Amino acid sequence: MEQLIPILVAVVALVLLAFGVFALLARFYRQVDQGKALIVNTLKSDPLVTFTGAIVYPIIHRAEVMDISVKTIEIDRRGKEGLICKDNIRADIKVTFFVRVNKTHEDVLKVAQAIGCVRASDQATVEGLFEAKFAEALKTVGKRMNFEDLYKERDHFKDSIIEIIGKDLNGFVMDDCAIDYLEQTPIESLDQNNIMDAEGIRKITDLTVTQNLKTNELRQKERMETGSQNLAGDEAIFRFEQKRSEAEARKNKEVSIAQSREQNEAQRIANEEAKRTLLAHEKNSEETLVAQQARERAVLVAMKNKEREIAVEIERVERARQMEITTRENDVIAQQITRQAEIERQKREIAEVVRGRIAVDKTVAEEEERIKDVRAIAEANRHREGMKIAADAEATQLSTKQVRAAEASEEVAKAQARQRLVLAEADLEVADKQSRAKVRLAEGTQAEASAAGLAAARVREADAKALELTGAAEASAIRAKMSAEASGIGEKAEAMKALDSVSREHEEFRLRLDQQKVISLESIRAKRDVAGVQAEVLRAAFEHAKINIVGGDGAFFERFIRAVTVGQSIDGAVDQSEVLKGLMSQLGSISADDAPKG
The missing domain is CATH 1.10.287 (Helix Hairpins)
Structure with a gap:
């Protein structure tokens, strides 16, 4: 039993030593979050770079943390600072660049040695480093393209910016860029004394006027076609409404009877x-x-x-x-x-x-x-x-x-x-x-x-039948009469063809005399009727009139006769002249139209 005591003491000492070592390691081990890098300055010539964690001993080691996550840099150029395109049209643009420190030991050390870990993690410092370079690249690419191409080829515009800037930025790398805003700079924000702005104003005005003229032409054409279609539609609707009104009238009549x-x-x-x-x-x-x-x-x-x-x-x-x-x-x-x-x-x-x-x-x-x-x-x-x-x-x-x-x-x-x-x-x-x-x-x-x-209905039917029979009889009589006249005219024409020139002229002269005779007789008969009517009118007018004859040697009577003669002459001229008849009818229609207004 006494022999086991040294062994147990040694085992306990080893366990305590191991536990102490593990405790020291746990105490000095330093972890970093995702998106950050740990740089440990050791006694060696090159620092240690890790993205997970490392043991940092006090006094002999120094640890720094660098933010390597993505940072955004916005380049906003508007108004007089806007982007000048190839066609000298200025554009208001806002581009966002996505920049980060490249996740490699060499790039992290390069950035740390160039600007330091604290400055590399600061957003303002990063913007100050790259803003001028990104703005210059943006101006360079914008000058290569026309303003309309910026809209049509946005992907090409973005790729060109990335190509000029490059992927390697002294340890930084640009992941992507996004065009947030792109519009033409308003004309009132341009400088007329600037050569490029003046050229841009001229092109903008020219394009605007041309497009406005085309737009106006299309609108007028639209109005004309729309009016024509509306007119045709209104006519069709009017005819449809008329037919529907007739159908509704018939329906209402039948409905009223049934009701x-x-x-x-x-x-x-x-x-x-x-x-x-x-x-x-x-x-x-x-x-x-x-x-x-x-x-x-x-x-x-x-x-x-x-x-x-x-x-x-x-x-x-x-x-x-x-x-x-x-x-x-x-x-x-x-x-x-x-x-x-x-x-x-x-x-x-x-x-x-x-x-x-x-x-x-x-x-x-x-x-x-x-x-x-x-x-x-x-x-x-x-x-x-x-x-x-x-x-x-x-x-x-x-x-x-x-x-x-x-x-x-x-x-x-x-x-x-x-x-x-x-x-x-x-x-x-x-x-x-x-x-x-x-x-x-x-x-x-x-x-x-x-x-x-x-x-x-029966009376109307009988009248219709009688009228039909009468019409048929009259039509037969007229047909027979016209046939007889046609036959006579045909025979007369054949006889006229057989006459020589002297006989034909004599026959034509005789026909003209007969025609003039008929016209004269009808004119005399008409004048007689008119004179009778006028005499009746004068009789009715003078029946209760009080006439005082003024003047000697029949002067008043002569003037009266002269006035009557002039009136008869005017009536005869009007009756014989088609022009005067048309003029009188027009005057009569005008007076009839003006009569309700008075």
């Missing part, structure tokens, strides 16, 4: 239903009245029974109260007797000599009290019987009156119900007869109208 027929039938059925309803209503009213009267009678009987029970109960209570009063009085009397007995006993003890007299007095007093009790009980019984008889008499009298009144009301109600039933049956009979009369009258009117329409 009238259905209304007549419904009125007849309604009258029959009203008759049955009125009879049922009167029957129900009668039954209701009988039931109501029976209910009122039962209520009255119940009320009387209740009043009778109340009276009996009151009598019972009064009797019990009287009995209680009597019992109380008897108790009082018994107490008094007991007290008197005690007094007498004391008196007997005091004076035995007066016992006989006290016994006599006691007997007399007891007999008097009994007499009083008998009298009180008899008086109470008489009073009770009297109240009971009076209550029974009053209840009987009131019940008899109410029963008589109820029977009288029942008889009156029955008489009124019978009277209303008779009146209702009479009204129903009158309504039924009136509805039948109206139906007969409507049928007669309908038959009369149908007969008149049928007669008119």
Whole structure:
């Protein structure tokens, strides 16, 4: 056992030493989060770079942490600082670059040696390092492309920026870039004295005017085509509405006819239903009245029974109260007797000599009290019987009156119900007869109208047949006449062809003379009719006129004749001239159009 003690001590010492070593290692071991790098300056020439963790001994080691996660750098150029494109159009642009320290030992050491771990982890320091370089690359790529190409080839624009900047940035690496905002710089933000801005303003104005003209042309074309389509659509809709209106008119006509027929039938059925309803209503009213009267009678009987029970109960209570009063009085009397007995006993003890007299007095007093009790009980019984008889008499009298009144009301109600039933049956009979009369009258009117329409239709049919026959006869006569005239004209034309030139001229001259003769005769006849009408007008005008002839040697008459002659000449000229007729008709239409306005 003593030999094992050194071994156990050695084992315990080794365990304690191992535990201490592990505790020191755990105490000095330093871990780092994802997105960070740990740089440990040891006694060696090159520092130790780790991305997970390492043991850092105090005094002999120094540890620094560098942020190697992705950082964003925004380049925003707007207004006068905007990006100038190849076509000298300035663009407002905002680009976000995604930069991080490359996750390699060499790049981390390069960044740490160049700017330090703290500055490399600072966002502002990183932006200050790369902002100028990124802005220069952005300007270089923008100058290679036109403004429209920036929109059309955004991916190419972005790839060109990444290509110029490069992937290696002295330990940093650019993952990607994103174009957040890209728009044309407003013209009011451009400098007209700048050569490039002036060129850009000219191109923007030229493109804007051209596009506006094209847009206006397309809009006007759209308006024209839209108006044409709307017009065609309106015409089609108008025709459709017209056809629909005609169809609706026919439908409404048929519907009104059917509705009238259905209304007549419904009125007849309604009258029959009203008759049955009125009879049922009167029957129900009668039954209701009988039931109501029976209910009122039962209520009255119940009320009387209740009043009778109340009276009996009151009598019972009064009797019990009287009995209680009597019992109380008897108790009082018994107490008094007991007290008197005690007094007498004391008196007997005091004076035995007066016992006989006290016994006599006691007997007399007891007999008097009994007499009083008998009298009180008899008086109470008489009073009770009297109240009971009076209550029974009053209840009987009131019940008899109410029963008589109820029977009288029942008889009156029955008489009124019978009277209303008779009146209702009479009204129903009158309504039924009136509805039948109206139906007969409507049928007669309908038959009369149908007969008149049928007669008119037959007359029109006969007139149409007669007109057809007359037209056919006239057409046959006209056809025969025209055929004869055509034959005569044809024969005359054949005869004219056979004539020589002298004979033809003579025949034409004769025809012209005949035509002029007919025209002259018709003109004379028309003038004669006009003169007759004018003379009649003058006669009517001068019939009641007062004429004063002024002037000597017939001057007034000559002027009058001259005026009449001029009027006749104008009328003749108007009748013979087609131009004057057209002018007069136009003047007449103008005056007719202006007449309502005046």
